[in-house]
Amino acid sequence: MKKDCSQMQKEILACNGVFNVAIEEHCADCESCYQFKKDWKLFDELKAAPAIALTNDFAIIRAAQKYSKSHRIQVAVRRGLGYAAATVSGIAAAYAVMFHGPMANTSNDILNKAWNWDSFEERVFVLDTAVEVSHQDLTIGEVPKDEALNKFIETEINFDEI
């Protein structure tokens, strides 16, 4: 018997049915390995096809359908909850950024400026009054119109503030 028969038989097993030249050469001279190779092929091809009861098929396919349906529902519910959570978080985040975050001061200033018309209205009232007074002066004719109006405007109205 050859010294490397044991290793050769492992190679025969590992070959997956396609034997290399070294194995074929070894088996040509070695009766034991030749027989091992033959038996291995014989056993490898000897595959039984067991009869599986129909009740097994039925039970497993039914379970697969049932599980798939419940899995689908779970996925749909999870997805719905995900969308709802994302929407709520989005709104919360926007609120936080607008009113409590780094933009809070800027946005408040913008809103305040946008809604505070007090000084402007005051100035309009003053200007309106001045125009009216000037008109009265003109109608009376005692003071030259441009001079009185210009004087009033210069002293009472600060155009930088308007």
Added chain:
Amino acid sequence: MDKPDKDLIKAYLHGDADAFTVLYERYKRQVYSFLLKMLADKSSSVDDLFQHVWIKTMKNLHRYRDQERFLAWLFSIARNTALDHFRKQKKNYMFSELDREDTPEVENTSAEEPWRNMDRSELLSAVEAALLLLSPEQREVFVMRQDGLSFKEIAKLHDCSINTALARMQYAMKNLQKELIQWNTGG
């Protein structure tokens, strides 16, 4: 052309129950054959375990990663289910006896052995009977190989080296040959 396993798995995970049926039809024989041979003395529980394996498979399908072959992954579930069963039955299923990389002594066998001339169905019955006499780990390696797993996949499932898996197969072959000789002589 047949759809690849990974496409069927993806389809099932997206709600296509029929995709699982295709997978089941593709691999049911290998799984059943494996369980049948591993639990040969308790054939009544094979059907229960078989169903259990497939239910476990469908529930864990989202964990499958296609780095390994689906058949190998399926066999890992089948093997673990069988081991759980043995544990519940308090059966000793130890691998210590052959957890080594040695190889059996090579013996001369005669080409004239009568079992080599049996017809296929007779030989199949003889091999199935002889398999029951092998140790569980030798039987397991033999059955897994017959069902299409590579030695690399078998070694991974058994958490051993490929050399050890090959050695187990060599022992299985040697013992099968011995049993078949006795089968013929009526021993």
